Amino acid sequence: MSTDFDAIVVGSGISGGWAAKELCEQGLKTLVLERGRHLDHPSPEYTDFQAPWDMEHRGMVPEIYDEQGRYRMLKRKGWTYRNEFIQFFVDEKDYPYTYPEDRPFMWTRGYQLGGRSLTWARQSYRWGPKDFEANAKDGHGIDWPIRYDDLAPWYDHVEAFAGISGAQNGLPDLPDGDFLKPWEMSCAEDYVASNINRSFADRHMIIGRCANLSEPREVHNALGRGRCQSRNYCMRGCSYGAYFSSLSATLPAAERTGNLTVIADAIVSEVILDPETQRATHVKVIDHHTKQERLYSARVIFLNASAIASTQILLNSSSEAAPNGLANASGQLGNYIMDHFGHAGASGTVPGLDDRYEFGRKPTGIYIPNYRHEREEGQDFDRGFGFQGGAQRTRTGHAGARQGIGKAAKSEIGEWQSWTFGIGMFGEMLPYQDNSLRLHPNKTDAWGIPLAHLDCHIRENERKMIRQAEIDAAELLRAGGCTNVESVRTPDDEHVMVGGKTHEMGGACMGHDPANSVLNKWNQTHDVANVFVTDGACMSSCGTANPSLTYMALTARAARHAVELLQEGLL
Amino acid sequence: MRLAGEALAGTEITRRLVLHAGLLAAAGFALSGCGRDDELHLEASDIASYGFLSHAQAAVLSDVADIMIPRTETAGASDTRTIQYLDQLMQTWAGETTKLEVDDFIERLENRAQATHQTAYLNLPDDVRRNLLQGIDKASFAESSGDASGTSYRRVKWLIFHIHYTSEAANPDFILIPGQYHGDVSETEYLALVEENRY
Numbered sequence: 140m141s142t143d144f145d146a147i148v149v150g151s152g153i154s155g156g157w158a159a160k161e162l163c164e165q166g167l168k169t170l171v172l173e174r175g176r177h178l179d180h181p182s183p184e185y186t187d188f189q190a191p192w193d194m195e196h197r198g199m200v201p202e203i204y205d206e207q208g209r210y211r212m213l214k215r216k217g218w219t220y221r222n223e224f225i226q227f228f229v230d231e232k233d234y235p236y237t238y239p240e241d242r243p244f245m246w247t248r249g250y251q252l253g254g255r256s257l258t259w260a261r262q263s264y265r266w267g268p269k270d271f272e273a274n275a276k277d278g279h280g281i282d283w284p285i286r287y288d289d290l291a292p293w294y295d296h297v298e299a300f301a302g303i304s305g306a307q308n309g310l311p312d313l314p315d316g317d318f319l320k321p322w323e324m325s326c327a328e329d330y331v332a333s334n335i336n337r338s339f340a341d342r343h344m345i346i347g348r349c350a351n352l353s354e355p356r357e358v359h360n361a362l363g364r365g366r367c368q369s370r371n372y373c374m375r376g377c378s379y380g381a382y383f384s385s386l387s388a389t390l391p392a393a394e395r396t397g398n399l400t401v402i403a404d405a406i407v408s409e410v411i412l413d414p415e416t417q418r419a420t421h422v423k424v425i426d427h428h429t430k431q432e433r434l435y436s437a438r439v440i441f442l443n444a445s446a447i448a449s450t451q452i453l454l455n456s457s458s459e460a461a462p463n464g465l466a467n468a469s470g471q472l473g474n475y476i477m478d479h480f481g482h483a484g485a486s487g488t489v490p491g492l493d494d495r496y497e498f499g500r501k502p503t504g505i506y507i508p509n510y511r512h513e514r515e516e517g518q519d520f521d522r523g524f525g526f527q528g529g530a531q532r533t534r535t536g537h538a539g540a541r542q543g544i545g546k547a548a549k550s551e552i553g554e555w556q557s558w559t560f561g562i563g564m565f566g567e568m569l570p571y572q573d574n575s576l577r578l579h580p581n582k583t584d585a586w587g588i589p590l591a592h593l594d595c596h597i598r599e600n601e602r603k604m605i606r607q608a609e610i611d612a613a614e615l616l617r618a619g620g621c622t623n624v625e626s627v628r629t630p631d632d633e634h635v636m637v638g639g640k641t642h643e644m645g646g647a648c649m650g651h652d653p654a655n656s657v658l659n660k661w662n663q664t665h666d667v668a669n670v671f672v673t674d675g676a677c678m679s680s681c682g683t684a685n686p687s688l689t690y691m692a693l694t695a696r697a698a699r700h701a702v703e704l705l706q707e708g709l710l
Numbered sequence: 711m712r713l714a715g716e717a718l719a720g721t722e723i724t725r726r727l728v729l730h731a732g733l734l735a736a737a738g739f740a741l742s743g744c745g746r747d748d749e750l751h752l753e754a755s756d757i758a759s760y761g762f763l764s765h766a767q768a769a770v771l772s773d774v775a776d777i778m779i780p781r782t783e784t785a786g787a788s789d790t791r792t793i794q795y796l797d798q799l800m801q802t803w804a805g806e807t808t809k810l811e812v813d814d815f816i817e818r819l820e821n822r823a824q825a826t827h828q829t830a831y832l833n834l835p836d837d838v839r840r841n842l843l844q845g846i847d848k849a850s851f852a853e854s855s856g857d858a859s860g861t862s863y864r865r866v867k868w869l870i871f872h873i874h875y876t877s878e879a880a881n882p883d884f885i886l887i888p889g890q891y892h893g894d895v896s897e898t899e900y901l902a903l904v905e906e907n908r909y
Contacts, residue, residue: 190886191876197795198876202805326894369891496900499888539871540864542851544778544843552875 144170144400145705147422147437149407149452152254154674154690155443156385156393157297161698162441163393167705170400170435171390172424174444175250177403178257180386185376186223198222208232212245216639219247219258224374227251227258236447236591237579244593245638246447252403253386254445255641258374261350261382261502262527263303264684265294267312269512273567274680277521280475280570281650283679284660287314293692300392301383301691302359304503305348313345313508313684320353321346325497327489327530327558328505331619338618341510347503347527350383350688362391369499382502404428407452408588410440410670414460418710419670425586439669439701439710443694446476446675447576450646451591453657453664453672454578466647466664472657473576475645476595477568477681478637483605483628484563485612487621489530492558497532504529507562507615509683511607520603522569525683526612528562560621564608565640567683569600574637576646595637602631642686644678662697669710673697762800762809767816768793770831774819775870777843790877792870799869808865815862822846883908 145167148158155171162169178184191197200222204210209230214220219228229248238244249255268287275282291314298317305318324332324346332344351367352359364380364387373382380387393399404427411421411434421434442449450473456465464472504527511523535554538544543551574596578589609628616624629635637643650656653665662677664670673694675686682689704710760768775787787793800809819842823831827838834842847867850860874880885907895903 188886190878190884191881192878194876196799196803197873199799199803199872201803202808203803206805206807323891323893329893369888370886494897496895496897497891497893498895498900498903499891501891501893537871537875539868539875542847544847544867545840546780546782549779549782549784 140400142433142435144168144435144437146170146439146441146701147172147435148441148443149422150174150254150442150444150448150674151252151385151390151401152249152443152445152674153256153259153385153687154694155254155441156256156389157691157694158441158443158671158673158698159393159399160389161695162439162702163396163398165699165702166396166398167439167702168398168400169393170402170437171393172405172407172422172435173252173254173401173403174406174427175252175254175403177401178252178386180253180380180384180391181378182376182386184226184251185378187370187372187375187378189223189375194223196222200225213247215636216245216247219374221374224258224376227374227376233585235582235584236593237582238593242594242596242634243636244595245636245641246591246593246643247638247641248445252401253384253390256384257376257386259384259687260685261373262506262685263298263301263305263348263350263688264506264508265314265316266290266682266684266686266689267314269312270680270682270684273512273522273682274570279521279680281471281648281652281656281679284649284651284656289660290689290692290696293696294688296695297688297691299356300358301350301388301688302352302355302364303348303350303688304353306346308343308345310343310345310508312510312512318348319356322349322351322353322501322503324505325501325530325532325558326492326495327532327560330489330492331530331560331616331621332505334620335507335615335618339510342507342615343510344505344507344615344619347506347529349503351502352381359388362388364388367502369501371500371502373502405433406586406588407444408432408586409452409456410442410465412456412458412461412465412667414458417460417667419465419667425588427586430586438705439671441694441698441701442670442672442676443674446643446646446678447591447593449672449674449676450576451578451588453647454576455589461666466657466666466670468666469653469655469657471572471648471655473646474572474574475570475648475679476574476576476593476637477570477644477678478595479640479642479681479683480566480568480597480601480605480635480637481563481640482566482635483608483612483626484526484528484561485609485616485624485626486559486561487616487619487624489558489560489620490622493555496555505562509567518607520600520607522567522600522604523683524564524566524604524608526562526564526608526615528560530558530560532556532558560616560619562612562615564605564612565683565685566601566604566608568597568637568681570645570648570680571598574645593637597635597637601635605629605635606631642675642681644675644681644686647672647676648679649677650679661700662693663700668704671697671701759794760797762804763793763797763812767813768797770816770819771796771812771866771870773832773839774843774866775874777840778867778870779874784882785874785877785879787870787874790874790879792873792877795873795877796869799873808869811862811865815859815866818859818862819846
C-alpha cells in the first residue's frame with residue numbers, strides 16, 4: 140500500500156470525518172489515521188437491538204472494574220457508565236493522562252473508528268454573532284479571526300448533509316438553519332415553554348436541535364441512513380444510521396469517492412517538519428499492536444484527533460527547527476483550554492397533566508439559549524449560560540433501593556407519576572491563558588509518547604455564573620408553571636472538574652496575530668502552512684452552545700480552502 | 711452435580727422436593743416441620759447449574775426472592791429465574807465485595823433464624839419467614855441503619871429487584887422500537903400505541 144497521499148487526516152471523529160469527506164470529494168487521495176480499532180457500520184458492537192433482558196449483566200458494568208481501578212473517570216461522569224456502551228469509551232488506566240492532584244481533569248475519549256461521534260449528545264446549534272465577538276468585546280482570550288457571517292454558509296453546508304432537526308425560532312443570538320422537521324415537545328415541555336416564553340422577553344425555551352433524522356432527505360437515504368425510530372438508544376450505536384456520526388455519514392460519503400484510505404490502530408505520535416521548506420512532510424505513526432513506527436507523507440495534514448490530542452501531537456512534534464512543538468512560535472500552543480460547565484440547575488413538578496402521556500422516546504430535550512450575553516444591572520460576571528433539560532413522566536420504580544417487599548410493595552410498582560421537569564446549566568468558561576495542556580516531563584504511555592498533563596480550573600467568574608444559574612433555573616421553572624421547584628448547585632469550595640461536559644476546546648486557538656495565536660482564520664497553522672487543525676483545539680472561546688456543529692462547519696470551510704491552496708500551487 | 715439423578719431432569723420440583731433430595735441436608739439444615747407447599751418453579755437442570763451459590767444458599771435466596779417479589783397476577787421472582795441469574799452474575803460480573811455480601815446476608819439470615827426461632831430459616835413457617843424478612847427490610851432502610859447486616863441485605867435486595875425487573879416477564883409493555891414519538895396522548899391513545907408496538 141502506498142504511504143504517500145494528497146492529504147492525511149488524523150482522527151476519525153466528528154471533525155475528522157468531515158475533513159475526510161470534503162477532501163475526498165474535492166478529489167484528494169486522503170488517508171484517515173485512527174488510533175483506535177476499526178468499526179464497521181452497522182457494527183456488531185452496537186447494542187441498539189438489545190432489550191433489557193438481552194443485555195450482558197443486565198446493563199451493569201462489571202464490578203471487577205472497580206476492584207481494578209478501571210474506568211474511574213467514566214464512573215464519575217455517571218450517566219455514561221453503562222455496560223451497553225462502555226466499549227465505546229476509553230479506560231484511562233490503559234491510556235493515562237495526568238493533572239494536579241487537587242485539580243482533576245475529566246478527559247472522556249473513544250478510541251474506535253468514528254471516535255466520539257458514536258457517543259455524542261447530538262445537540263447541534265449554530266453559534267451566534269455574539270459568540271464570535273465575545274473575546275473582542277470583553278478582552279478575554281484572543282479575538283476570533285472570523286465572525287458569524289464567515290461561517291454561516293458552512294453551517295448551511297454541514298446541516299444539509301448531517302441532518303439537523305429543529306424549529307425556525309427566529310432568535311438573533313441562536314441563528315436558524317437548514318433544519319429537518321423538529322421533534323415535538325411533550326405536553327409538559329410545551330406547557331412550561333409557553334409559560335416561560337410569555338413571561339420573559341429575553342428567555343426562550345425551544346425544542347432541542349439534534350442530529351437525528353426526523354425526516355430523512357435524499358442525501359441521507361443515499362448513504363443508507365434511515366429515519367430515527369424514537370428509541371433514544373443512540374449511544375449504543377444506531378443500526379439505522381439515524382443519528383449523524385462519522386461511521387454513518389461522512390466516512391461512507393468519503394469512501395464512495397474512491398479516494399479514501401482508512402488505517403485503524405495507527406497512533407500518530409508526531410508531525411514531521413522539513414525545516415527548509417517550513418512544510419510538514421510526514422506523519423509518524425506507531426502501530427497500536429506491534430508498536431512499530433511508520434511514516435506517511437502528504438501535501439496537506441489535518442489534525443482532528445480532539446482538542447487535547449491534536450494539541451498533544453503538535454507539542455510532541457518538536458524539532459531543532461521547532462523546539463517548543465510544531466506551530467508554536469507564539470508559545471501559545473497548549474494554552475486556553477476550555478470546557479462548558481454545569482453544576483447548577485433546578486427541577487420541579489408540572490401540574491395538571493396527569494391524564495396526558497407521551498409515547499416513544501424522543502432523542503432530544505429542550506434548550507434555553509444564553510440570554511446573558513450583556514452585563515445587565517446586577518450581573519457581576521462576563522459571558523453567560525444556557526440551559527438544557529426536559530420533562531419526563533415516569534412510573535414508580537422497583538423497591539430495590541427503598542423499604543418494602545412482598546405483594547404490597549409489588550403493587551406500587553409501575554404507578555404513573557406526575558410530570559417532572561429538570562434543567563441544568565451550560566456555562567461559558569472564559570479562555571484563561573494558564574489553563575494549559577503540557578507534555579508530562581517524564582511519564583509516557585505504552586507507546587512511548589509523553590502523557591498529556593492538564594492543569595485547568597474554573598475561576599471566580601464561573602463561580603458567579605453558577606450562583607446566578609441556580610437562581611435563574613428556579614425562576615425559570617416557577618415562571619414555567621412548575622410546582623415543588625428545587626434548585627441545586629455545587630458549593631463554592633468544591634472542585635469543578637474541567638472536561639466534565641466533554642466539550643474540551645482550545646489549545647491551538649485561532650487568531651489574527653501569529654504572535655499570540657496558533658491558527659489563522661482558515662484553521663491553518665500560522666507557522667506551517669500545510670497543517671490545519673479543525674477540531675476543538677481551534678476554538679478561541681467556548682460559547683455556551685454545544686460545539687460539534689461549529690467544528691463541522693469550520694472543518695468543511697478549512698478543507699475547501701486547503702484544496703484551493705493546493706490547486707493554486709500554494710501548498 | 712445433578713439433582714437426585716437424571717430422572718428428575720426437566721421436571722418441575724417443589725422446595726420440599728429440593729429439601730428431600732438431600733441438597734440442604736448436606737449443609738446441616740433440618741428437614742422437618744416445613745409445612746409449606748409453595749413452589750420454587752425450578753427446573754432440575756437449574757438446580758444443577760449453580761456455580762457460585764451452594765444449593766443450600768440457592769434455596770434460601772430463592773425463598774427470599776419469592777417473598778420479596780411473589781407471584782401475583784404478574785410474574786414473581788421464581789418465574790423470572792432471578793436467583794439463577796444472580797448466580798450467573800456472581801460468576802461473571804460480581805466483585806469480591808458483592809460476593810462477600812451475598813454470603814454474609816445468607817449467613818446472617820440463618821443466624822437470626824437460629825437465634826430467634828432455634829431452627830434453620832427454611833424450616834420456619836411461611837408467615838414467620840415473611841415477618842422475619844419484613845423486619846430486616848424495615849431495619850435495613852431505617853435512617854439510622856449503618857450496620858453491616860443492613861448493608862448486605864440492601865445489596866442482595868437491590869440485585870434481586872434489578873434482575874427481576876429487567877427480565878422479559880416483568881416488562882410486558884417494553885417497546886424496543888417505538889418508531890414514532892407523540893408528546894401528548896390520552897391514556898386510551900397511549901395504551902393503543904403500546905398494544906400496536908409491543909415488543
